[in-house]
Amino acid sequence: MDLSELNEAQKQAVTYEGKHLLVLAGAGTGKTKTITYRASYLLSKGVPSNKILILSFTRKAAHEIVSRIKNHGGSKELKGVEGLTFHSWCNKLLYRFPSIFQSKGVQLLDEDDQQKVMSIVCKRNPDAMEQLRLNVETLTDLYSYTRNTKSTLSTAITKKLLANKTKTQIANELIEIKPFIETIFRDYHQKKIEKGYFDFDDLLIRVATVLERSKEAREIIISEYDHILVDEMQDTNPLQWDLLNQFKDNTSLFCVGDDAQSIYAFRGADFRNIHQFKIRVEGAQVVKLEQNYRSNQEILDVSNWLLEKSPLDYDKKLQAVRGKAGYLPTVLNVQDEYKEADWVSDKILRDFHQDGKKFSQNLVLVRSMQHALALEASFVKNKIPYQNIGGRKFLESAHLRDLISALRVVNNFNDEIAWERFLTLWKNIGAVTAHKIASKVGTLNNVEEITDLINKEVKSQDVEKITAILSAVDKNRLKVKEALLQVYENMESTLANKYKLDWDQKRKSDVPVLTKLSENYNSIGEFITDSILLGSSKTDEGPLLNRSELSVSEKKDIVTISTIHSAKGLEADTCYVLNVSPKTFPSANSLNSIDEIEEERRVLYVALTRPMNELIITRKFDSIYANEKKVKDGEETTKSEVYFLNSLPGELVNQEGINQHSTRVLDSFNIDPFDFPDVLNYD
DNA sequence: GAGTTTCGTATTTTT
């Protein structure tokens, strides 16, 4: 196998002969390359492909690695190498070994479904909710966080809800709210058991618990794999570590990560999984990759500066193998997002026409997809082709969930959430009627009994369509596409009416894509689970789309707009990091603790380390003046002064778009940085 | 008056 493209450190990692290895790899140092070469290397040494498992945190990353292995291997046995997310991996195990994991017939819930279940539970505990004054989303987050971090409820509440309180306040409030939260969580758990619901976390928890408890199960499962390669190790949480930990006696762990790119702490990611790797895994070695091949030094200087400003010690200073480019990154000060959008569109078009730069060499990064709306409008106006990564996924869109809900209710009569969605679609059926039906239907035995019930109890002009859909799906349980087509036939006018704003232009065209996706499934249940788990953005090259050979878009020359969270591992010639304004970096919602603020810093760091040649940062300067606005209870004055680009040294960037406001703008950048305590104990 | 529809408002990040 040809290793000549690797540097010494990479080679050392790839050909490592010991059992366990941790690769600490800074941004752009060839992390993905190392992990793909490792897999190819193992294959070339005769390790069977089905004994190698590649795990990542996001679907995109997992898929990226597998497709890269295929590129430089080319041989057939590579097909067997699995590249999965932790969740899809566990789902697969549950599916393959239903008797070991007691997982037959479970109904997977996606995030929206999970919140609906939580919402039902909250409504039946009005007293607790009255006391708590928390919304459903916060509770669902807290529940998931507690389980992913394997922490006590008290610890989780303290971290998530009381982060900015004093010790006495915490103690008092804990006593006050914890019992109510506990009531709700216990009830939620009960509800899941009743209905056979599984939320995302249950996938991992079920596997971890069974492996922990049963020696026999563990022996069967861990012998499945000789090598587990973990990408983005810094994003794994204690629950995921628990899983990996079960394997270490039998299986070699090859983990790659970068603590400076840990941006999922809000979901429980814990970079102690990296820092303590050597302690936790006996005999593990560590290899560091420090040479950056991606960017020029000027870009890295800005990234390095950002990390240096942190009170945490990342011990990281990226060196560009490529050296200096001779020009600086740009900071563009704009008035509002429309000016920002026009400027970016203009530049992309100019580069395209004058320099022959491809659209696909541009990557636009945003904190949240919300920030990209004006730009998308501008792209449409200027006829710039683009794709979105991150944000709402294809199969998470409401109209497709409406269609799928029809499959779900027939697949599982007990699926209350799906019943409510499906029934409230129709004229004169609201939450009350839907709930009444949903609660009666679970005990019935076949679809005829259900249509009888609906005929009897529902007064709606659409009853005929409803029953027609249910019967059609029932008859086509094994022909998913046919079932979907018949659902659509009966539902089209209703959907067109519900989404009249953008049905014709936008949503309608998703339906053939969905039916195309369904072609390769011959059981409704499998299709439903996959559609929840894979979520699959329309332009994603995930397994769902590959199966049906729909990944046409990847060959097209288009600009990519991505959330920063989805952009890890991506790179591009030119990157636009939009709206790096006060209150966005760090986000106004993340100012409760140093941990939160530092995570925001790492998010920005990930963004800044994406470009190869050109980095353009934009920010709205009028939002700087908005700092004083809306001070709640007089407490937030200091918080509004935290802004990462405060005191950004002028020699690191070129500023553009400064007009008569310029001096005032620059002055206001000189506010003292937030006063961080300088010693932190992360143990 | 129960139930449904409609309208206005606010929205981080991912499995």
Added chain:
DNA sequence: TACGAAACTC
């Protein structure tokens, strides 16, 4: 897009 309040319908 989801929630709450207000308006509307049986």
